[in-house]
Amino acid sequence: MKIAVLGTRGIPANYGGFETFAEELSVRLAARGHYVTVYCRTNNAASREPVYRGVHRTLLPTLAHKYLDTIAHTFLSTLHLLAHRHDAVLYCNGANAIFTPWPRLFGMPAALNVDGLERQRQKWNALARGWYLLSERMATWFPNAVISDAQVIAAYYRERYGKQTRTIAYGAPAGKVETRAALERFGLSPGGYFLYVSRMEPENNALLVARAFERAKVPQKLVMVGDAPYAEDYIRQVRATSDPRIVFTGGVYGAGYAELQSHCLAYIHATEVGGTHPALIEALGRGCPALYLDTPENAEVASEVGIRFSKDENTLAEAIEMVAACPAEELRRIGGASMAWVRENYDWEAVTTAYEELFREITAR
Numbered sequence: 001m002k003i004a005v006l007g008t009r010g011i012p013a014n015y016g017g018f019e020t021f022a023e024e025l026s027v028r029l030a031a032r033g034h035y036v037t038v039y040c041r042t043n044n045a046a047s048r049e050p051v052y053r054g055v056h057r058t059l060l061p062t063l064a065h066k067y068l069d070t071i072a073h074t075f076l077s078t079l080h081l082l083a084h085r086h087d088a089v090l091y092c093n094g095a096n097a098i099f100t101p102w103p104r105l106f107g108m109p110a111a112l113n114v115d116g117l118e119r120q121r122q123k124w125n126a127l128a129r130g131w132y133l134l135s136e137r138m139a140t141w142f143p144n145a146v147i148s149d150a151q152v153i154a155a156y157y158r159e160r161y162g163k164q165t166r167t168i169a170y171g172a173p174a175g176k177v178e179t180r181a182a183l184e185r186f187g188l189s190p191g192g193y194f195l196y197v198s199r200m201e202p203e204n205n206a207l208l209v210a211r212a213f214e215r216a217k218v219p220q221k222l223v224m225v226g227d228a229p230y231a232e233d234y235i236r237q238v239r240a241t242s243d244p245r246i247v248f249t250g251g252v253y254g255a256g257y258a259e260l261q262s263h264c265l266a267y268i269h270a271t272e273v274g275g276t277h278p279a280l281i282e283a284l285g286r287g288c289p290a291l292y293l294d295t296p297e298n299a300e301v302a303s304e305v306g307i308r309f310s311k312d313e314n315t316l317a318e319a320i321e322m323v324a325a326c327p328a329e330e331l332r333r334i335g336g337a338s339m340a341w342v343r344e345n346y347d348w349e350a351v352t353t354a355y356e357e358l359f360r361e362i363t364a365r
Helices: 017-031 069-082 094-099 101-105 126-139 151-161 181-186 206-215 232-239 254-262 278-285 296-302 313-324 328-345 348-364
Strands: 002-006 035-041 055-060 088-092 110-113 145-148 193-197 221-225 246-250 266-269 290-293 307-309
Touching (some): 002 069, 017 035, 017 055, 017 088, 035 069, 055 069, 069 094, 069 101, 088 094, 088 348, 094 101, 094 110, 101 110, 110 348, 193 206, 193 254, 206 246, 206 313, 221 254, 278 328, 290 296, 290 313, 296 307, 307 313
Parallel strands (some): 002 088, 193 221, 290 307
């Protein structure tokens, strides 16, 4: 098949979960013999190479604006798509629901991955939240298929809109990497740090994690990985800590990211908005004992193998101290169980097969 992926910043991934998803899925589809195009934003592209790991890249401009970036680029991408026929189209991000009928009018079936409930994010103003709410409704009307990556999100669409979605999980690699170049770069030792990874926005609770760690009486460091393009004030608050144990790395991708996950003592996951959070699955896949904020979405991913905490600095500080005092043998057991859980439930090859089947289904229709 000839398949197009729209709505992300593009590949190779250097921003967030949707970009990693686009890369992992498109590369695997291409390896299976499909012709795959991923639309990329010129302001996010590290190179202008037309092909990446067998996937065709179409680079188009956008408006680098907090509220218009995604919509502007997907609009241009859709116009380009209409002149370059594909057999199936995958849109990412529920905000792009309005574009899904356009390729359908030209005989190209379209699926939409809605992600989580984006309108709950604090960074959006009332107009943006209203758009996301309207997009939820449009998602139930316009695409050939709606994809949710978590049972919690599937239940939301079923109960609120009476819409059945296709649940296809996010994926992650399972197994540690042995290299340690990133640890050397940031002055870290294996097992000598806790790891937090997320865009540093309020609903991801980076400030809660930093303040809880300040309370925790442990010798390890806290490595905080991530950034955000439109959250300067919040990031300033997070980085205002005077605790020398807390290390800020900014965004880390590729091999360095895998190394930080593979050699941490434990991973701390504190997001509370969205569907499946890629960083949590990826950490579990690397064998990290995971402390996770107790939300339905996070519990769906980690309840079998993770350690839950409530949204409270003292509770998280106590959980950090408990893990730091845990025998090494027990931590290895938890890590092994985490890797096995990801292999069984979040394998990228199985995810790719599920999308491949969906594309065949909507094109046959």
